[in-house]
Amino acid sequence: MTETTDPYGTDPAVTFAELYGSEPDGIWAAPGRVNLIGEYTDFNDGFVMPLALPHTARAAVSRRDDGVLRLYSADVPGGVVSLRVDELAPHAGHGWAAYPAGVLWALREAGHPVTGADIALTSTVPTGAGLSSSAALEVVTAQALNDLFHLGLTGPELAVVGRRAENDFVGVPCGIMDQMASACCVEGHALHLDTRDLSLRQVPFDLAARGLALLVVDTRVKHALGDGAYAERRAGCEDGARLLGIPMLRDLRHENLATALTTLADAGADESVIRYVRHVVSDNHRVERVIALLDAGDVRAAGPVLNDGHRSLRDDLRVSCPELDLVVEAANEAGALGARMTGGGFGGSAVVLVEEAAAGTVAKAVSEAFAAAGHAAPGIFDAIPSAGARRLR
Numbered sequence: 001m002t003e004t005t006d007p008y009g010t011d012p013a014v015t016f017a018e019l020y021g022s023e024p025d026g027i028w029a030a031p032g033r034v035n036l037i038g039e040y041t042d043f044n045d046g047f048v049m050p051l052a053l054p055h056t057a058r059a060a061v062s063r064r065d066d067g068v069l070r071l072y073s074a075d076v077p078g079g080v081v082s083l084r085v086d087e088l089a090p091h092a093g094h095g096w097a098a099y100p101a102g103v104l105w106a107l108r109e110a111g112h113p114v115t116g117a118d119i120a121l122t123s124t125v126p127t128g129a130g131l132s133s134s135a136a137l138e139v140v141t142a143q144a145l146n147d148l149f150h151l152g153l154t155g156p157e158l159a160v161v162g163r164r165a166e167n168d169f170v171g172v173p174c175g176i177m178d179q180m181a182s183a184c185c186v187e188g189h190a191l192h193l194d195t196r197d198l199s200l201r202q203v204p205f206d207l208a209a210r211g212l213a214l215l216v217v218d219t220r221v222k223h224a225l226g227d228g229a230y231a232e233r234r235a236g237c238e239d240g241a242r243l244l245g246i247p248m249l250r251d252l253r254h255e256n257l258a259t260a261l262t263t264l265a266d267a268g269a270d271e272s273v274i275r276y277v278r279h280v281v282s283d284n285h286r287v288e289r290v291i292a293l294l295d296a297g298d299v300r301a302a303g304p305v306l307n308d309g310h311r312s313l314r315d316d317l318r319v320s321c322p323e324l325d326l327v328v329e330a331a332n333e334a335g336a337l338g339a340r341m342t343g344g345g346f347g348g349s350a351v352v353l354v355e356e357a358a359a360g361t362v363a364k365a366v367s368e369a370f371a372a373a374g375h376a377a378p379g380i381f382d383a384i385p386s387a388g389a390r391r392l393r
């Protein structure tokens with residue numbers, strides 16, 4: 001299979017040489033991701049099904065052995081951030097630089113002798129759009145340091161390092177899906193990931209060969225409501241599992257859902273807990289349904305499952321917003337096979353499964369619906385299933 005190229009990208013080696021006065025030891029890329037199905041399941045030990053985007057974070061990197069870490073992003077103002085690796089400490093600020101610095105910290109915490117680096121980054125992954133620009137940054141850094149310091153870590157191990165950086169150094173409570181997708185995805189496939197044991201399977205998802213396309217619609221909105229909502233949903237899911245006497249909601253099979261919801265109601269569970277449990281267990285089941293359809297070559301039939309997933313996120317988990325609902329509604333009215341919000345919600349992006357021949361019409365209909373509702377124009381692009389982290393040269 002040919003190397004996926006990022007059609008939007010520039011070469012960070014040029015910037016690197018200008019900043020640091022030498023050529024980098026190498027160039028690495030790691031993609032953003034979009035999740036096809038399985039939302040808010042990853043902190044319940046459940047299933048997710050992301051695919052890597054053609055959009056990547058790219059890093060030009062040279063190894064250093066003097067304890068100095070220099071970081072630069074072409075995409076944010078502020079110039080080079082210079083840090084000492086032995087002084088790296090969690091929650092110390094550093095803004096955007098905390099993501100790559102956290103990776104170096106997490107590697108050292110895990111006992112790997114990483115002694116410094118010069119890094120120049122640039123990324124085409126839209127930030128804050130639910131497409132994991134943060135994981136792309138972490139994974140590209142982890143992959144580069146893994147290669148330059150000969151650490152021999154696997155993709156899942158690099159993902160765990162990236163997550164540790166984001167959770168414990170930056171201080172953002174995210175699940176493992178984003179880093180696993182960025183580290184482990186394969187071109188032309190979606191990744192079936194079991195977040196309990198990180199076992200994974202590459203599920204063929206060659207849309208173009210079937211005359212299909214998956215559009216990503218970035219609503220370009222981010223409602224403040226989202227900040228506390230993740231923690232609240234997470235706590236609600238933990239309450240649900242505790243009341244049901246199971247370790248995690250993953251341990252409740254879909255065929256036992258109705259009985260479990262009655263048990264919860266009888267136990268006096270909060271109405272919101274009952275909704276969260278219904279979402280998580282049914283979305284886990286939707287992942288299994290989509291996989292069965294993909295394996296059977298019946299990709300079109302996944303469309304209605306995406307629509308079900310959206311309704312569940314909107315009505316049970318209540319993490320959608322008017323802009324995301326409008327994408328789903330307008331896309332379906334214009335003849336899409338199915339659509340759903342993706343990522344954390346309250347803004348960010350939606351995915352739309354369409355016949356390739358209808359992609360233009362559907363995209364236009366969504367844009368027009370946004371204009372008619374007085375929203376800013378959404379960003380729309382084709383989510384071609386692309387490769388995970390790799391060394392470019």
Ligand code: ADP
Nearest residue numbers: 073075076096123127128129130131132133134
């Ligand atoms: P998402 O991962 O959904 O895009 P996050 O809030 O998790 O959103 O991560 C976005 C943050 O990641 C940005 O605020 C910034 O700190 C960092 N980031 C992402 N891309 C870049 C980049 N190209 N350069 C510098 N920082 C970046």
Ligand code: MG
Nearest residue numbers: 132133134135
């Ligand atoms: Mg992120």
